[in-house]
Amino acid sequence: MLEVRGLRAGVAGREILRGVDLTLHSGEVHAVMGPNGSGKSTLAHVIMGRPGYEVLGGSVTLDGADLLAMTPWQRAHAGLFLALQYPTEVPGVSLQDLLESAVRATGQPTAGVAEAIRAEVERLALDPRLLDRPVNVDLSGGEKKKNETLQLGVLRPAFALLDELDSGLDIDALRACARRVEAATEESGLGVLAITHYPRLLHELRADHVHVLAKGAIVRSGGPDLARELDENGYVGLLGPDLAGESETAAVGAGPARPTIDDPFGGPGTSPGGGDPFADPLAGL
Numbered sequence: 001m002l003e004v005r006g007l008r009a010g011v012a013g014r015e016i017l018r019g020v021d022l023t024l025h026s027g028e029v030h031a032v033m034g035p036n037g038s039g040k041s042t043l044a045h046v047i048m049g050r051p052g053y054e055v056l057g058g059s060v061t062l063d064g065a066d067l068l069a070m071t072p073w074q075r076a077h078a079g080l081f082l083a084l085q086y087p088t089e090v091p092g093v094s095l096q097d098l099l100e101s102a103v104r105a106t107g108q109p110t111a112g113v114a115e116a117i118r119a120e121v122e123r124l125a126l127d128p129r130l131l132d133r134p135v136n137v138d139l140s141g142g143e144k145k146k147n148e149t150l151q152l153g154v155l156r157p158a159f160a161l162l163d164e165l166d167s168g169l170d171i172d173a174l175r176a177c178a179r180r181v182e183a184a185t186e187e188s189g190l191g192v193l194a195i196t197h198y199p200r201l202l203h204e205l206r207a208d209h210v211h212v213l214a215k216g217a218i219v220r221s222g223g224p225d226l227a228r229e230l231d232e233n234g235y236v237g238l239l240g241p242d243l244a245g246e247s248e249t250a251a252v253g254a255g256p257a258r259p260t261i262d263d264p265f266g267g268p269g270t271s272p273g274g275g276d277p278f279a280d281p282l283a284g285l
């Protein structure tokens, strides 16, 4: 069980998460939706342990173990996985080396990794030639997301945080990734926190619970109908203009950028404690 209790966190002296409560059991899918800048990526980053955020209160536990006291790699060993909104390019490292290192670090044998990769390539209909490239280097946005899903399939975590897995995916790729994650919930009891803007992801990856995050707090929770309601009425229709608005600084630095290996959690305007002063403000518009 992954349990988030009263989680408050901020960056650069500003509180972004203002008391988030979530309880995920194995095999469950929880979707988190919410306006831009509401704190969705911050939530995923703080649970995984991206440096730079300040935890101001609350707790995050996995089967009772205190995740907030652990480094990101210790959290990964404990069974947590984060599919990044903007996957990182890692020049010079092959996917197989990456996954074998990850498996070796947990003390498991690496003998089956190559075969597991081949099985995932098949399931995701990923072009096998992409495996010859360094991790994510020169892959399209959609291919990178498939690559994240492949890693999830090989590493078989207990809980996965998916930060907009659907962004950049075409319809077929979206279906393949969503189906793969849904299958993991059934095959290995994976618990999923899926951050998304689009109910389409939830056609194949069936959410048991849908939560709406606005201004750093969960303001509505419900079943799959809530995602449909949002699709029809938008955030303003559902929450009213006050809660649906972006946070004051939300627009600063927004727009896709290439994360670097210096900060593998990468992402535009999300660099805790600063952001890239040279970022192109028009990138991704």
Ligand code: ADP
Binding pocket: 011, 012, 014, 016, 034, 035, 036, 037, 038, 039, 040, 041, 042, 043, 247, 248, 249, 250, 251, 252, 269, 270, 271, 272, 273, 274, 275
């Ligand atoms: P979402 O993923 O819901 O779009 P984020 O979690 O990325 O939102 O961001 C939540 C809020 O925190 C936004 O207003 C964003 O501008 C702000 N924020 C994120 N990182 C930083 C930072 N390093 N410095 C200042 N504000 C930040």
Ligand code: MG
Binding pocket: 040, 041, 042, 085
């Ligand atoms: Mg985000």
